[in-house]
Amino acid sequence: MFWLDVDKPTKTATVHRDECVHAVPGGGEQKGVNEMRRDGGWFSFDSVGEAMRFHKEQQLTGRVIMCSHCEPLSQLSPEPMAKLNVRTVNTGCDFDAREFEITDTKSQWRRLTERLLGRK
Numbered sequence: 001m002f003w004l005d006v007d008k009p010t011k012t013a014t015v016h017r018d019e020c021v022h023a024v025p026g027g028g029e030q031k032g033v034n035e036m037r038r039d040g041g042w043f044s045f046d047s048v049g050e051a052m053r054f055h056k057e058q059q060l061t062g063r064v065i066m067c068s069h070c071e072p073l074s075q076l077s078p079e080p081m082a083k084l085n086v087r088t089v090n091t092g093c094d095f096d097a098r099e100f101e102i103t104d105t106k107s108q109w110r111r112l113t114e115r116l117l118g119r120k
């Protein structure tokens with residue numbers, strides 16, 4: 001299972017594996033669990049693709065970051081990602097998160113999510 005940590009104030013959504021030490025879903029006034037609140041929320045998914053599709057469908061602004069600690073996409077070859085115009089960039093911050101810049105067209109996005117969902 002994977003978690004998507006939607007953080008509205010920083011316009012950042014981070015994907016974690018369930019077992020990641022940084023995955024600490026906590027409900028609260030501002031942030032819900034599987035529920036969108038003022039500052040966002042933690043949402044659980046069976047795959048990274050579903051998390052990214054959710055991010056798109058919710059029309060969330062900002063970036064999707066793959067946690068560099070648990071590397072949610074580590075089992076995927078980077079080669080198809082390059083073909084889909086998804087770049088990984090080093091943010092240089094302390095957390096050293098791997099950031100995905102989606103430079104997609106809609107069709108590329110669909111191909112990416114389909115690949116991540118295992119449909120292609």
Ligand SMILES: [Zn+2]
Pocket residue numbers: 015016017020021022023067068069070071
């Ligand atoms: Zn993580």
